[in-house]
Structures are given as C-alpha cells and as structure tokens.
Amino acid sequence: MSSILTDKRTATLAGYVDDRVGASKIVKTFARKIFPDHWSFMLGEIALYTFVVLLISGTFLTFWYTPSMALTTYEGSYAPLVGQTVSEAYETTLNISFDIRGGLLMRQIHHWAALLFVAAILAHMARVFVTGAFRKPRELNWIVGCLLAILALAAGFTGYSLPDDLLSGNGLRIISGVIQAIPVVGTYLAFFIFGGEFPGEVIIPRLFILHVMLIPAALLALIGVHLGLLVLHKHMQFPAPGRTNTNVVGYPVFPVYAAKAGGFFFIVFGVVVLMAAVVTINPIWAYGPYDPSPIGAGTQPDWYILFVDGALRLMPGWLGPIPTEFTTFGYVWSLNILLPGAVVPGLMIMALFAYPWVEQWLSGDTREHHLLDRPRNKPTRTGLGVAALVFYVVMALAATNDLVATHFHISINDMTYVLRTLFFVGPPLAFWVTKRVCLGLQRRDRDLALHGRETGRIVRTADGEYFEVHEPLDVYERWNLVQQEADQLVPLPTGKASGLDKLRARMSAFFFEDRIEPVTPAELEAAHAHDDGHGRALEGDTDPHAVSASGRGSETGHGH
Amino acid sequence: MKDSPTTEHNDAGPSHGGVGTDLAAPEGAALDNRFANPGLPAHRYRTTDIDPAAAKRAERQVSTIFLLSAVGTLVFLVGYFALPIDDDKSLGRLQLSTMVLGLGLGFAIFLIGIGLVHWAKTLMPDHEQIELRHDIRGTDEERRDASNIILDGVEESGIMRRTVIRNSLIGAMAILPIPAVVLFRDLGPLPGTVLRESLWEEGVRLTRDPDGTPIRAADVTFGSVFHVIPDGLSESSHPIEEKAKAAVLLIRIQPEDVQPLEGDLAVRNDWDYDGIYAYSKICTHVGCPVALYEQQTHHLLCPCHQSTFDLTQHCKVIFGPAKRPLPQLPITVDGEGYLVASGPFPEPPGPSYWERGASA
Numbered sequence: 057m058s059s060i061l062t063d064k065r066t067a068t069l070a071g072y073v074d075d076r077v078g079a080s081k082i083v084k085t086f087a088r089k090i091f092p093d094h095w096s097f098m099l100g101e102i103a104l105y106t107f108v109v110l111l112i113s114g115t116f117l118t119f120w121y122t123p124s125m126a127l128t129t130y131e132g133s134y135a136p137l138v139g140q141t142v143s144e145a146y147e148t149t150l151n152i153s154f155d156i157r158g159g160l161l162m163r164q165i166h167h168w169a170a171l172l173f174v175a176a177i178l179a180h181m182a183r184v185f186v187t188g189a190f191r192k193p194r195e196l197n198w199i200v201g202c203l204l205a206i207l208a209l210a211a212g213f214t215g216y217s218l219p220d221d222l223l224s225g226n227g228l229r230i231i232s233g234v235i236q237a238i239p240v241v242g243t244y245l246a247f248f249i250f251g252g253e254f255p256g257e258v259i260i261p262r263l264f265i266l267h268v269m270l271i272p273a274a275l276l277a278l279i280g281v282h283l284g285l286l287v288l289h290k291h292m293q294f295p296a297p298g299r300t301n302t303n304v305v306g307y308p309v310f311p312v313y314a315a316k317a318g319g320f321f322f323i324v325f326g327v328v329v330l331m332a333a334v335v336t337i338n339p340i341w342a343y344g345p346y347d348p349s350p351i352g353a354g355t356q357p358d359w360y361i362l363f364v365d366g367a368l369r370l371m372p373g374w375l376g377p378i379p380t381e382f383t384t385f386g387y388v389w390s391l392n393i394l395l396p397g398a399v400v401p402g403l404m405i406m407a408l409f410a411y412p413w414v415e416q417w418l419s420g421d422t423r424e425h426h427l428l429d430r431p432r433n434k435p436t437r438t439g440l441g442v443a444a445l446v447f448y449v450v451m452a453l454a455a456t457n458d459l460v461a462t463h464f465h466i467s468i469n470d471m472t473y474v475l476r477t478l479f480f481v482g483p484p485l486a487f488w489v490t491k492r493v494c495l496g497l498q499r500r501d502r503d504l505a506l507h508g509r510e511t512g513r514i515v516r517t518a519d520g521e522y523f524e525v526h527e528p529l530d531v532y533e534r535w536n537l538v539q540q541e542a543d544q545l546v547p548l549p550t551g552k553a554s555g556l557d558k559l560r561a562r563m564s565a566f567f568f569e570d571r572i573e574p575v576t577p578a579e580l581e582a583a584h585a586h587d588d589g590h591g592r593a594l595e596g597d598t599d600p601h602a603v604s605a606s607g608r609g610s611e612t613g614h615g616h
Numbered sequence: 617m618k619d620s621p622t623t624e625h626n627d628a629g630p631s632h633g634g635v636g637t638d639l640a641a642p643e644g645a646a647l648d649n650r651f652a653n654p655g656l657p658a659h660r661y662r663t664t665d666i667d668p669a670a671a672k673r674a675e676r677q678v679s680t681i682f683l684l685s686a687v688g689t690l691v692f693l694v695g696y697f698a699l700p701i702d703d704d705k706s707l708g709r710l711q712l713s714t715m716v717l718g719l720g721l722g723f724a725i726f727l728i729g730i731g732l733v734h735w736a737k738t739l740m741p742d743h744e745q746i747e748l749r750h751d752i753r754g755t756d757e758e759r760r761d762a763s764n765i766i767l768d769g770v771e772e773s774g775i776m777r778r779t780v781i782r783n784s785l786i787g788a789m790a791i792l793p794i795p796a797v798v799l800f801r802d803l804g805p806l807p808g809t810v811l812r813e814s815l816w817e818e819g820v821r822l823t824r825d826p827d828g829t830p831i832r833a834a835d836v837t838f839g840s841v842f843h844v845i846p847d848g849l850s851e852s853s854h855p856i857e858e859k860a861k862a863a864v865l866l867i868r869i870q871p872e873d874v875q876p877l878e879g880d881l882a883v884r885n886d887w888d889y890d891g892i893y894a895y896s897k898i899c900t901h902v903g904c905p906v907a908l909y910e911q912q913t914h915h916l917l918c919p920c921h922q923s924t925f926d927l928t929q930h931c932k933v934i935f936g937p938a939k940r941p942l943p944q945l946p947i948t949v950d951g952e953g954y955l956v957a958s959g960p961f962p963e964p965p966g967p968s969y970w971e972r973g974a975s976a
Contacts, residue, residue, distance in 0.1 A: 326726020333718020
C-alpha cells in the first residue's frame with residue numbers, strides 16, 4: 057500500500073494542516089470510527105439532510121423575498137392578480153414563482169423539504185422510542201431531540217406564514233385567537249406579538265427573523281449537541297450474533313460509511329428535487345393575498361400542525377347544555393380553545409420529555425444500554441408508543457374532517473362525533489391490541505427457538521402416529537430470539553411502604569407483569585429431549601399431548 | 617482487519633437496580649441460565665470480492681451512473697437557457713420550466729448519491745469491524761480529581777468566604793435581566809378597548825366587499841348572501857385591522873323562519889330590516905371568516921373548525937367549538953333606500969379574550 061506521505065506535495069499540505077490544527081490526531085480518532093448499519097438508522101439522517109436542503113434552498117429564496125407587509129399594487133407576470141393590492145411579502149413570493157427561472161422549483165424544494173424534515177424527525181423519534189434508544193446514557197440526547205422536534209415545528213410554522221397568502225393568513229388568525237384565549241396575559245401577548253391588533257404590519261418581518269436566524273441558529277446548535285453526543289456515546293446497535301453491549305460492530309467512517317452516508321445525502325436531496333419538479337405544493341397564487349374576509353373551503357395547515365388544528369375542531373363549545381367557555385367576575389375562560397390549543401399539546405410534550413425517567417423509575421434499571429430492544433420484547437412500551445401515535449393521528453385526521461366528509465359523502469357532524477369517540481377510545485384500544493400482538497410475536501419467537509422451523513414434512517410412525525418434522529435453528533438465528541433479558545418488576549419495599557412506593561410498584565406491575573420469559577438453555581434442552589421423544593415414538597412411547605402443551609411458552613402474570 | 621468471530625464477555629456483572637453505571641450485559645453473570653452470544657458469523661464474500669469480472673462490471677455501473685448525473689446537469693442548463701419564462705407567461709410554460717429544471721437537477725443530484733452508495737456496497741470493503749465501548753463515566757479517580765479541582769477553584773476564588781462580594785454579585789445579576797424584558801415592552805401597544813370598537817355605528821352604510829358600493833334593501837333577495845364592509849373602510853387608518861373586526865354577512869330569509877328572542881334580548885327582534893339580517897362574519901371561536909351559508913338549513917359554517925351557527929336562532933352555536941353566537945349588527949335603511957347600521961355591534965366581534973366580559 058502506498059502511503060499518503062510518499063507524495064511530496066500531499067505530505068507538505070498534510071504537514072501544514074497538522075502543524076496548525078493537529079489534524080493527524082483528529083483523523084486517527086475519527087476516520088476509522090465504527091458505525092453500525094440498519095435501515096432505521098437512516099431516518100435521523102433524512103432529518104439532518106433535509107435540514108441542509110432547507111438551509112440551501114431557503115438562502116436562495118431570501119435573495120428575492122422581501123419580508124414586508126407594506127401594501128403595493130401587483131404588476132408581475134401572473135395575469136389574474138395584476139392590479140390587486142397585495143403585501144410586498146406576497147408580491148415578492150409571486151415574483152420568485154413567476155419571474156425567476158427555477159424560483160418556483162426552489163420554493164417547492166423548500167416546502168417539500170420542510171414537510172419531510174418534520175416527518176423524518178417524528179419517524180426517527182418513533183424509532184428511538186420503540187427500540188429503547190433513549191435509555192441511559194442517552195436520556196439527555198432524547199431531550200435534545202425533543203427540543204429539535206419542537207424547533208422544527210416552530211421553523212415550519214414561521215416559514216409557512218411568510219408568503220402572506222390567504223391560507224397562511226388564516227392560520228395566523230387562528231394562532232392569534234388561541235393566544236388571546238390565554239387567561240390574564242393573552243390579550244397583551246397577542247398585542248405584543250402582532251404589534252397591536254391582528255394582523256398589524258409587523259408580524260411578517262418578525263416571523264421572518266425568527267425563521268431565518270433565531271430558529272435555524274438554535275437548530276444548528278442543538279444538532280451539533282445531538283451529533284456530538286452521538287459520537288461520544290457511539291451509536292446503538294440491534295442485538296445480533298457478535299454484537300454485545302460492550303462493542304460496536306459496523307463499518308468505519310472512512311471510506312465506507314462516508315460514502316454511504318454522503319451518498320444518502322445526495323439521494324435525499326435528489327428525491328426532494330424530483331418531488332418539487334413534479335408535484336405542485338402551496339400554490340399561493342391560487343389562494344390569493346391575505347384578506348380578513350374571504351376564505352376557501354377545505355382549509356388545512358401543513359401536516360405537522362394538523363394535530364393542533366384537529367384538536368381545536370374536536371372540542372365542542374357546548375357539552376349539551378354546559379358551555380366550555382364561561383365567565384367569572386367578568387373575565388373569560390375559553391376552555392374550548394385552551395384545552396385543545398394549549399393543554400393537550402403541552403401535556404403531550406411533557407410526557408415526551410419525561411418518558412425516559414418514568415420508565416427508568418419503573419424498571420429500576422440504571423445500567424448503561426447500548427443494545428436496542430426489539431419492539432416486541434417491550435410490549436408495554438411499544439403499546440404506549442402506538443397509542444400515542446393513534447392519539448396523534450386521530451387529532452390530525454380531525455383536521456381533515458371537512459375533506460373526508462365531502463370526498464366520502466358523509467355528514468361532517470357524524471365524522472366529528474366518531475373522531476371525538478376515537479380521541480378517547482382509540483389510544484387505549486391501540487395500546488391493548490399492540491401489546492397483545494407483541495406478546496404473540498414473543499410467543500412465536502419462543503416456539504421457534506425451542507422447536508425450530510416447520511418443514512411441512514409429515515412423518516407417519518410405525519404406530520400410525522403423525523407428526524411434522526421441525527428443523528432446528530442454528531445458533532446464530534436462535535441468538536436473536538433468546539438474547540433479551542427478562543423484565544423485572546420493582547417490588548414493594550419490605551417494611552413500611554410510602555404512597556409513592558405503592559404507586560411505583562403498581563405502575564411497574566402495569567409495565568412488566570405481562571411478559572414472556574426468554575428461552576433458557578435448560579428449556580431448550582428439555583424441548584430437544586421431547587423432540588427426540590418423537591424418535592422414540594417410533595418404538596411406540598410418547599405422550600400425545602406433549603406437542604400442544606410445550607408450544608405455549610411460559611407466560612407469567614395475568615391480564616388476559 | 618478483524619473478521620474472526622469474537623465473543624466479548626463483560627467483566628462488570630450486572631447489578632440490576634443498582635446505582636452504578638455498569639453496562640447491561642445480557643450475557644453477564646447469570647450465564648448458566650442464559651445462552652452465550654455465538655459471536656459474529658463467518659464473513660460471506662460478495663461476487664465482486666471473488667470474481668474480477670463482477671468487480672469490473674460494478675466499476676462500469678458506478679461510472680455510468682455518474683455520467684448519467686452529468687447528463688442531468690446538462691438537461692438543467694439547457695432547460696434554463698432554452699426555456700425562458702418571460703416570453704410566454706402561461707402557467708403551462710412555468711410548469712414545463714419547473715419540471716425540466718427539476719428533473720435535470722433532481723436526477724443529477726440523485727444519481728451522484730446512487731453511484732456513491734453502489735460503489736460503497738459493491739467495491740469498498742464490507743468486512744464488519746468491531747470497536748469496543750468504554751464507560752461513559754470517568755474512573756473514580758478521575759471523578760475525585762475533577763471534584764477537587766472544582767473545590768480548589770471555588771476556594772481560590774474566595775466566593776464562599778467573601779460573602780459581601782458574593783451577595784452583591786447575586787443581587788446585581790438578579791436584576792440585570794429586567795432591562796432585557798422591559799425592552800420588549802414596545803413590541804406593541806396595550807390592548808385598551810380597541811377590541812370592543814369597530815367602524816360600525818349608527819348611520820354607517822353597508823357596502824359590498826371589496827368594491828365598497830352601497831346596498832339597497834331591494835337588492836337583497838331571499839336566500840342571497842352579501843359580504844359586507846362598512847362604508848369608508850378603505851379611507852380608515854388601518855383598513856385591514858378594521859376589516860378583521862367589521863366584516864359582516866348580510867342574508868335575507870323569511871322573517872317567520874326566525875324564532876323570536878325573549879327576555880333582555882327581545883329588543884333585538886327588530887334589528888333586521890324586513891328579513892334582512894346582518895351578522896359579524898368573524899367567528900367567535902378563533903376568528904376565521906364564517907363564510908359558508910347553507911341556504912336550505914339557514915346554517916352558517918366556519919370552514920376552519922366547523923362551528924355552525926343557526927340563523928333561525930339568531931346565530932346560536934349548534935355544532936362545533938364556538939360557544940357564543942355571532943354578534944348581530946342592527947340595521948335599517950336610510951333616506952335613499954340604502955342599508956345602514958342603526959348602531960354598533962352590541963358586543964365585541966371576533967374571538968374571546970380575557971377582558972371581554974360576559975356575553976349576551
């Protein structure tokens with residue numbers, strides 16, 4: 057192999073850099089760092105890469121966009137709006153679309169990348185959640201990730217409003233209404249944010265500076281922390297033969313991982329551009345400029361805000377004869393707005409932040425974890441994750457109730473009643489079903505590990521007994537099915553138990569009581585002895601019930 | 617390169633429930649009851665590893681993909697210069713330009729990625745390598761040293777001994793953020809009473825949105841809907857803000873279809889003019905325009921959150937998240953037969969707010 061130092065010029069350059077920044081140490085430390093591979097690890101990468109696409113396309117847009125609400129007369133290339141009074145923000149967005157070659161493409165790249173950015177973040181969070189990647193020592197990085205998710209929503213919403221079109225203007229109107237509903241300070245907050253009455257003349261420039269400076273800067277800083285902690289902790293890996301809690305198995309950063317991850321950046325970027333090329337998004341010229349009086353039917357925000365909008369739609373203003381907005385001493389409590397607009401999202405965010413510590417408290421497990429959980433092996437956690445997802449989807453679906461109603465010719469009121477019911481019933485149902493599915497999958501794993509694969513070959517013994525021949529798994533296949541630890545309950549402390557201890561024990565039981573114990577070598581031994589029994593069956597010595605009984609696995613606890 | 621099967625055994629025994637930071641080791645202490653990790657399976661070689669012809673083929677594929685990417689860039693450039701969008705201002709031309717530029721650029725970028733990944737997967741080494749993890753925490757000794765450094769530093773600074781310095785610093789720092797908060801005071805004016813006021817007052821003509829022409833009572837036929845703004849809106853100092861409060865819907869229905877109000881509100885029974893009713897168009901939920909009128913049922917629907925107001929019950933809420941009825945604007949006709957307001961809104965139009973007070 058030829059050394060990099062055999063070439064005189066590269067040696068001089070490398071030496072120059074090393075003398076000044078110690079590059080050789082950096083290369084030695086990081087260039088051969090090992091990263092494990094799994095498709096689900098690419099979800100976070102998509103988020104990172106779409107963010108880069110957003111920075112590039114967004115910077116391009118700022119060269120022409122003017123964040124101003126000053127009114128002007130549109131004189132550009134889009135004939136139907138010529139002569140209309142519009143804001144400069146709207147006018148320049150139209151100009152980017154109609155008068156700058158590639159401008160519409162860039163706008164669509166920016167918008168599609170934003171939608172994918174949030175989607176990738178949520179998918180990445182779901183992956184981290186169901187595989188237990190948030191466990192010690194990565195709890196703090198989970199928090200950083202949650203902050204990134206919130207910032208991504210903020211980035212999306214502030215950008216969504218910038219074209220000052222009719223659709224986004226009504227979105228701002230809704231936000232102003234929600235802010236006004238906040239007790240005591242709401243009206244003041246709204247007047248400070250909008251610089252007076254809605255819509256005022258300052259909200260677009262204010263959102264602009266948040267959108268192009270403050271929020272991206274915070275995102276960049278937190279992404280730095282997120283990735284820094286990733287490097288420090290080293291990436292988690294799925295359990296597999298040779299992969300343990302104390303090693304990382306995978307490919308070195310240079311060259312394989314760099315080529316794959318770098319290539320993936322171009323793939324993500326390319327797909328976003330192709331989407332922008334063929335699928336129109338946010339045609340603001342069709343919506344028209346913002347005006348407080350007109351509105352189109354079927355108004356939806358960008359998908360990631362759907363859940364808040366949907367929650368606002370689900371909450372009734374009257375529960376039969378009882379109003380959800382009432383007045384005490386002349387002051388208004390708008391629960392019809394506060395509960396869905398602030399309390400529900402607030403609780404969701406709090407639950408998200410707190411979860412790693414809640415689970416740690418209930419499992420009593422304070423060890424470091426570097427092996428991911430297979431989701432089926434943590435039925436309660438996976439169930440909670442799916443329940444949360446269903447909760448989210450029901451609310452998001454509620455924000456499309458008008459479109460669903462018109463498309464499927466059903467009453468919008470019925471649609472809303474059904475979704476109101478699902479809001480309460482859906483998550484527990486999803487939890488129960490998911491947990492049962494997980495337990496079932498675990499039982500199947502047990503069965504496979506103990507008895508091997510069904511071959512479909514039926515053998516008849518000399519005595520006329522039939523049985524199917526099972527092919528045992530090899531040790532590598534079997535390891536994936538037996539490697540997990542059994543969950544443990546936190547018991548009540550001996551002696552006097554405080555109320556908190558009792559709560560902890562009760563919740564711990566809820567989390568871990570229903571479980572399938574992983575197969576032990578002794579059990580496998582017994583199963584083999586039994587399967588050998590079929591051999592002996594040829595001599596006419598077998599228990600006819602043995603097969604069905606041993607196929608069950610051993611489930612402990614109750615709750616069926 | 618390591619590719620021999622390895623099985624790492626963890627020296628730290630698991631202390632489930634302990635306070636330490638032991639690495640969780642499924643193959644740890646209780647091994648008698650657990651399977652042992654069989655280690656990495658034997659490496660499987662790819663055809664490109666063992667067959668030079670296959671490697672050569674992969675090489676050609678990768679370079680072809682890169683060449684196709686360059687073709688994409690050329691398509692973009694041709695599209696940019698050969699397809700101007702200022703000579704033909706149709707949407708079709710714009711879409712064509714966007715599509716050609718986007719497909720050219722998209723494939724140019726996408727194929728770079730595909731080529732890189734294909735190169736890595738077929739020709740770069742695919743031996744999985746093993747790196748050991750180390751405790752995140754420092755050793756006990758490092759922890760002790762670190763805490764001593766902090767303690768020594770605190771001692772050297774004297775911050776614990778010189779309490780006057782410390783307390784004066786804390787006091788000064790505690791009030792220092794106040795200017796940062798106060799500075800934001802001028803973000804906006806205080807609300808005052810502006811949310812209660814609108815351009816509607818006695819004698820203001822109802823005019824069409826957006827052209828501002830007045831409306832004769834005779835023009836308002838049964839079942840028709842007018843989107844209304846107050847006369848003089850465009851000359852007001854803040855027309856958009858005023859419109860956000862003053863927008864009104866004008867609808868004519870058979871007077872006998874409307875249930876009369878009782879009690880304190882009975883005075884409103886003659887706020888219409890011959891079956892022509894004027895209601896605030898701004899939803900009492902969060903302020904969207906209530907723009908959809910269903911002629912058959914006389915329901916008004918807000919398209920944002922589906923609050924439904926029943927015109928026959930003086931715009932009472934019959935479905936959705938709004939709680940209050942739409943405020944009614946009292947109207948009559950002036951000497952020339954044009955519709956005018958006979959007074960302001962009886963209550964603040966638009967969404968609720970803390971200081972709004974009880975509704976009628």
